Amino acid sequence: MIRSVSVKNAVQDSLEIFQFDQWLRFYFVEKKGDELWIEIPDDILAKIKKDNPPLYRLADLVNNAVTDYTIAQENVCSYVAARLDGQKYETTVLPQVFDNPTFKVEMYIFNVWLKMHEKHLDEEYMDFAGWLEMYEGWNSLDEVKKYRAKLVESGTDPGTPECNTAQ
Numbered sequence: 001m002i003r004s005v006s007v008k009n010a011v012q013d014s015l016e017i018f019q020f021d022q023w024l025r026f027y028f029v030e031k032k033g034d035e036l037w038i039e040i041p042d043d044i045l046a047k048i049k050k051d052n053p054p055l056y057r058l059a060d061l062v063n064n065a066v067t068d069y070t071i072a073q074e075n076v077c078s079y080v081a082a083r084l085d086g087q088k089y090e091t092t093v094l095p096q097v098f099d100n101p102t103f104k105v106e107m108y109i110f111n112v113w114l115k116m117h118e119k120h121l122d123e124e125y126m127d128f129a130g131w132l133e134m135y136e137g138w139n140s141l142d143e144v145k146k147y148r149a150k151l152v153e154s155g156t157d158p159g160t161p162e163c164n165t166a167q
Helices: 007-028 042-051 053-062 069-084 101-123 128-139 142-154
Strands: 029-032 035-038 065-067
Touching (some): 007 069, 007 101, 007 128, 042 053, 053 065, 053 069, 065 069, 101 128, 101 142
Antiparallel strands (some): 029 035, 035 065
8 A cells, every 4th residue: 555645635534523523522522511412413423434435534533422621632633643644644744743733733824713603603503614614715715825824934832732643
């Protein structure tokens, strides 16, 4: 099997997984006592399986389970490592992704979008493809492009979740 060495592609694949996790936690977290659980309805899980089988594996992994920031981070990092590290990409690629300035800036920009649009997103359920479509529309605005360029130019680390895929 030929594995890719493209950090750029690995960044994009990793971003999609992190964004999908955000989407799952946005719509499907339920409070049970003092704990937060992810509970994805069967019809939505079936749609994810049909529309995006690779991401279905992550949804299935976290469904009907307790979650918090640490658990979510561990699940996503484990999923990225299992799906991409040594599978799709050479083992030297993924450790470079999480330190990559593009990854950090894009995660930061996505989180800015999420905070800015939280009220709208909360009004009614939107599937993951709809989220990405809305995000891409916002992301293509000149103001966002200028802001991204400022972040890149400044070299300031906007901060991202850490994943330790290399042991």
